Amino acid sequence: MQKLIGLLAHYPPYQLVHAAEMVRETFEQFYQARYQLTVPQWRLMMVLGPNYPISQKELVEASGMDKVRISREIHRLSEKGILQAQSSEQDKRVSLVSLTEQGEALFAQLKSEASSWQHTLTDYLPSEARQSIRQHLRSVSEAMEQLHKLDQEQQP
Structure with a gap:
């Protein structure tokens, strides 16, 4: 484990x-x-x-x-x-x-x-880390939305 x-x-x-x-x-x-x-x-x-x-x-x-x-x-x-x-x-x-x-x-x-x-x-958190986290979380959310769209398009 x-x-x-x-x-x-x-x-x-x-x-x-x-x-x-x-x-x-x-x-x-x-x-x-x-x-x-x-x-x-x-x-x-x-x-x-x-x-x-x-x-x-x-x-x-x-x-x-x-x-x-x-x-x-x-x-x-x-x-x-x-x-x-x-x-x-x-x-x-x-x-x-x-x-x-x-x-x-x-x-x-x-x-x-x-x-x-x-x-x-x-x-x-240092100030630049706060801004970076917000930006990266937004990017992850956008990427996940794109993955969901792709999944929906590929479903029969």
Whole structure:
């Protein structure tokens, strides 16, 4: 197994995943300890904050999470009194999700903390490394989009 880990340490996709997992764990520890929120709940709050009321379908599209996860997190955050869901007046099959008063206050704190947390993370990097990371992450995202397009074109 040691050999495999050694090989993985020099494999860029693994390096990206490993770095993302380390950031996610630190991020989740911070928000779990301070607000009792998981990363998916935090993501949901950040999408909802400036955009509510919003349908569950729109939440799936905006957050990148699947509909089952969205549904679970809506339920959990509703139990905490942070969100509420109600049927749309135009289409009773559509559930619109919005923040409660408590949720709005929490969102304001989360928004402020997100900026602070980002600065704390990047303060340990030299300024040129920060710019380089942003640029390289954009390049990786663009390359992945191109790969997805190629995959879709090659599917029957």
